Amino acid sequence: MSDTPAAPATHFIRQIVAADLAAGKHARVVTRFPPEPNGYLHIGHAKSIVLNFGLAQDLGGQCNLRFDDTNPLKESPEFVASIQADVRWLGFDWGERVFFASDYFEQLYGFALELIDQGLAYVCDLSAEDTRTHRGTLTEPGRDSPYRERSVAENRALFERMRAGDFDDGSRTLRARIDMASPNINLRDPVLYRIKRGVIHHQTGNAWCLYPTYDFTHPLSDALEGVTHSLCTLEFEDHRPLYDWCIEHVSVPTRPRQIEFSRLNLEYAVMSKRILTRLVEEGLVAGWDDPRMPTIAGLRRRGYTPESIRDFCTRIGVTKADNLVEMGMLESAIRDHLDASAPRAMVVLRPLKVVLDNWPAERLDELQAARHPKDDSMGLRTLPFGRELWIDREDFSEDPPKGFKRLVPGGEVRLRNAYVIRCEEVIRDADGTPVELRASVDFDTLGCNPRGRKVKGVIHWVAAQGAVSAEVRLYDRLFNRPNPGAGGRDMVADLNPGSLSVLTGCQAEASLGDALPGERFQFEREGYFAVDDDSRADCLVFNRTVTLRDTWGKQQAARGAA
Numbered sequence: 001m002s003d004t005p006a007a008p009a010t011h012f013i014r015q016i017v018a019a020d021l022a023a024g025k026h027a028r029v030v031t032r033f034p035p036e037p038n039g040y041l042h043i044g045h046a047k048s049i050v051l052n053f054g055l056a057q058d059l060g061g062q063c064n065l066r067f068d069d070t071n072p073l074k075e076s077p078e079f080v081a082s083i084q085a086d087v088r089w090l091g092f093d094w095g096e097r098v099f100f101a102s103d104y105f106e107q108l109y110g111f112a113l114e115l116i117d118q119g120l121a122y123v124c125d126l127s128a129e130d131t132r133t134h135r136g137t138l139t140e141p142g143r144d145s146p147y148r149e150r151s152v153a154e155n156r157a158l159f160e161r162m163r164a165g166d167f168d169d170g171s172r173t174l175r176a177r178i179d180m181a182s183p184n185i186n187l188r189d190p191v192l193y194r195i196k197r198g199v200i201h202h203q204t205g206n207a208w209c210l211y212p213t214y215d216f217t218h219p220l221s222d223a224l225e226g227v228t229h230s231l232c233t234l235e236f237e238d239h240r241p242l243y244d245w246c247i248e249h250v251s252v253p254t255r256p257r258q259i260e261f262s263r264l265n266l267e268y269a270v271m272s273k274r275i276l277t278r279l280v281e282e283g284l285v286a287g288w289d290d291p292r293m294p295t296i297a298g299l300r301r302r303g304y305t306p307e308s309i310r311d312f313c314t315r316i317g318v319t320k321a322d323n324l325v326e327m328g329m330l331e332s333a334i335r336d337h338l339d340a341s342a343p344r345a346m347v348v349l350r351p352l353k354v355v356l357d358n359w360p361a362e363r364l365d366e367l368q369a370a371r372h373p374k375d376d377s378m379g380l381r382t383l384p385f386g387r388e389l390w391i392d393r394e395d396f397s398e399d400p401p402k403g404f405k406r407l408v409p410g411g412e413v414r415l416r417n418a419y420v421i422r423c424e425e426v427i428r429d430a431d432g433t434p435v436e437l438r439a440s441v442d443f444d445t446l447g448c449n450p451r452g453r454k455v456k457g458v459i460h461w462v463a464a465q466g467a468v469s470a471e472v473r474l475y476d477r478l479f480n481r482p483n484p485g486a487g488g489r490d491m492v493a494d495l496n497p498g499s500l501s502v503l504t505g506c507q508a509e510a511s512l513g514d515a516l517p518g519e520r521f522q523f524e525r526e527g528y529f530a531v532d533d534d535s536r537a538d539c540l541v542f543n544r545t546v547t548l549r550d551t552w553g554k555q556q557a558a559r560g561a562a
Helices: 012-022 043-058 077-089 101-117 128-135 152-164 214-225 234-248 273-281 296-302 306-316 327-341 510-514 551-561
Strands: 030-033 062-067 098-100 121-124 173-176 191-195 210-212 229-233 257-261 351-356 365-370 380-385 388-392 412-415 420-428 434-442 461-463 468-475 500-508 520-523 527-531 540-546
Touching: 012 043, 012 229, 012 257, 030 043, 030 214, 030 229, 043 062, 043 077, 043 229, 043 296, 043 306, 062 077, 062 101, 062 214, 077 296, 098 101, 101 121, 101 152, 101 173, 101 191, 101 210, 101 214, 121 152, 152 191, 173 234, 191 214, 214 229, 214 234, 229 234, 234 257, 296 540, 306 327, 327 520, 327 527, 327 540, 351 500, 380 461, 380 510, 468 510, 500 510, 500 540, 520 540
Parallel strands: 030 062, 062 098, 229 257, 351 434, 468 540
Antiparallel strands: 121 173, 173 191, 191 210, 351 388, 365 380, 388 461, 412 420, 420 434, 468 500, 520 527, 527 540
16 A cells, blocks of 8 residues: 555545535535444444545545434443544544534524424324324325324423423424325424433433434534535435425524435445444444454454555445445455555464474574565564474474475475474374474575475474464454345344454564554464454464455355356
């Protein structure tokens, strides 16, 4: 991945906004990112963040961060803090422009009174179930509420009593008076306010027992903030007439324009907060920041970089076409970034001891290796080399398959950045399992090929002296189907039982001894890994970010060919 900033992505929304600015409709563009603080942000939100903040940044405008905190039963300060941390980590800043929908509760209440006074809103006593029944279907019109013709005075008095807490939850709502026969169900007298008594709101405490709905709050908050372009995902397209209706019928200072784009659907992942919440609450994952989760916090802990996520969002583009994005595109973005930026290191995941019989017991050499093969600015690292080494158990075979180019009894292999060794003897335990290899080293092969023979295999290794003990967590895709839950299945049934393998007793080269949480490395021949916060002084913990190659893609291609 180049360090040169990429040209701003051109897409239909950018073209609309640029045209509006060129036509003088707005002095500058104002967008907003309006998350609900009822969970952690996921990769789908990253697409919206990059679009809203990036577009405003590119066109010299501003983007507000506004929390849609109209449902306090599911919201918490933890989610507010996590959202702010994630947006900042992705590289965006809202300055002083952080808002809460609850900042506008008093103004929204006043707008509701305006609608009542115009005969455009009424207090309805129907239960939630009866309201749904009266709404009709896609092919049948709705039926008027029996309370639709209440007088303005009665509606105002009842609404004021709703605010005062005189009525029980669910006993009354405030509804817009639009058209119960509209082909758009969202215009069939939608609910604007509902009663929620005894709730402690994370911003307003117990000041309110009356809360506006999203469809009422969102457009009016946009208008109050001077948002010029309200960018929403496609599921809100049918809500746009209601968005415009709310703005047109109350005394807001501006008229934002809503534009819809397709949401991100990613293979082997879910973007539903309801499902993600279930995974967390049922203990099916280790929390919102579990590295298998598609949350931004989970991706960060797994080792993804903000640059790679922004790059991914640019690659998938902004369109109105719904599609399922290949997980390989996200993995390719992080591979490209870490290939260019991650220092190299050697870590033996499944250690097998090797003793070099002809190496002096007291001798310990210090070999040098590049921290990055294509970036000299990263410098060199020191690799201790002594009589006892660790190699990966999978790099040795007594009965090798065809094409095996690693170590076999009586065979030779090159140790990366070091010497050629020959396996002379295999030491086994009582069960016959190899537990140690006795080998010899060719002292004339440091930095050069042996004379008179060709050694094809190269393996990684770690000197036993100075090795750092590590736990390595091999993360894979959380679900084993590209579209979890398709066909009405319970998504939990599609969880991948092999999504996490924990390897203990791994041996890392000495240069990793001072690695800090969050640092990322390429383990040579193994993949890209990040240091986890669970690391201790006596044991580093590494999370696998991604393999070196797209092994899933190969597996899927093989299944297709079969």
